[in-house]
Amino acid sequence: RTxxxxxxxxxxxRAARARIAPAAARDGVAVVPLVREPAQLDAAIDAGCREVExxxxxxxxxxxxxxxxxxxxxxxxxxxxRIGKPGEEALLERIRRLEPDGxxxxxxxxxxxFVGWRVQAGDRCAxxxxxxxxxxxxxxxxxxxxxxxxTVTAALDLDETQLFALLEHVxxxxxxxxxxxxxxxxxxxxCVYAHLLGTGRDFRTCGRPCERHRVALRDHIGREHPVIxxxxxxxxxFHHEPQQGAPWLxxxxxxxxxxxxxxxxxETAAEVATVLGAMRALVDGRIDAAEYAAxxxxxxxxxxxxxxxxxxxx
Numbered sequence: 001r002t003x004x005x006x007x008x009x010x011x012x013x014r015a016a017r018a019r020i021a022p023a024a025a026r027d028g029v030a031v032v033p034l035v036r037e038p039a040q041l042d043a044a045i046d047a048g049c050r051e052v053e054x055x056x057x058x059x060x061x062x063x064x065x066x067x068x069x070x071x072x073x074x075x076x077x078x079x080x081x082r083i084g085k086p087g088e089e090a091l092l093e094r095i096r097r098l099e100p101d102g103x104x105x106x107x108x109x110x111x112x113x114f115v116g117w118r119v120q121a122g123d124r125c126a127x128x129x130x131x132x133x134x135x136x137x138x139x140x141x142x143x144x145x146x147x148x149x150x151t152v153t154a155a156l157d158l159d160e161t162q163l164f165a166l167l168e169h170v171x172x173x174x175x176x177x178x179x180x181x182x183x184x185x186x187x188x189x190x191c192v193y194a195h196l197l198g199t200g201r202d203f204r205t206c207g208r209p210c211e212r213h214r215v216a217l218r219d220h221i222g223r224e225h226p227v228i229x230x231x232x233x234x235x236x237x238f239h240h241e242p243q244q245g246a247p248w249l250x251x252x253x254x255x256x257x258x259x260x261x262x263x264x265x266x267e268t269a270a271e272v273a274t275v276l277g278a279m280r281a282l283v284d285g286r287i288d289a290a291e292y293a294a295x296x297x298x299x300x301x302x303x304x305x306x307x308x309x310x311x312x313x314x
Contacts (some may be wrong), residue, residue, distance in 0.1 A: 043272035045072035077102035087134035138169035172256015181263035
């Protein structure tokens with residue numbers, strides 16, 4: 001095992017920073033909702049958001065969502081799948097053809113593909129790295145920024161101490177933080193919808209029950225965890241209870257963080273409006289963390305701020 005000294009780490013960080021292109025100018029703190037349903041998108045538009053991230057199950061609905069967002073006058077960022085396999089490049093090409101203002105990049109293959117298009121064809125969409133890129137330390141995050149990402153979302157494995165230690169070594173305005181979400185507990189190739197409700201073996205023969213039904217997994221104490229399907233027919237199981245990082249937002253903003261994401265899974269339009277209104281009031285300093293928790297009902301713990309993965313010592 002090789003252990004780097006602090007001096008060696010500082011040298012690596014300086015070299016990584018030298019490869020980072022300047023970021024676009026930002027006007028204040030951005031609260032960016034990630035939505036998965038048309039009603040959620042309408043609520044985000046009505047809330048006056050300047051940008052929205054779209055994480056859609058299928059491309060027909062995604063195209064309509066892009067048109068709706070543009071009609072509402074807000075910038076559109078489209079999320080890629082979390083996994084990319086050989087033969088699935090067409091999924092990224094279809095995202096590109098929608099000409100989004102930005103792409104939420106979730107795997108390294110997608111990063112290389114969109115960076116390549118930017119170089120070869122002059123694509124101008126902003127590239128934002130998602131937490132799935134697993135940036136848990138400054139060297140990784142700076143390396144990803146050096147590939148052309150506008151921001152990189154902090155990995156969900158980080159606890160409060162680790163997150164703020166990371167912020168000491170990276171430009172704060174290039175770090176994005178998920179401020180409110182249902183944590184994704186696991187991601188799987190196994191399609192629960194096809195297994196329980198389908199008529200065949202894969203997306204060609206299953207009958208697409210995911211387009212007509214909603215499925216959740218009930219645990220041993222009766223809590224229901226939503227299951228969401230992506231464009232590659234992979235399933236993500238989300239925790240039943242939303243979490244939020246309101247107690248840490250002021251300190252994060254003070255450290256330079258300018259992009260806070262608010263993720264929705266199956267929240268109604270009314271719930272989306274409540275959360276976005278409370279988040280904007282929190283960022284503007286009109287309410288405190290306790291009031292935010294009271295308005296949203298979300299637990300004051302989030303992976304990037306108070307994770308459970310801690311080093312236990314005697």
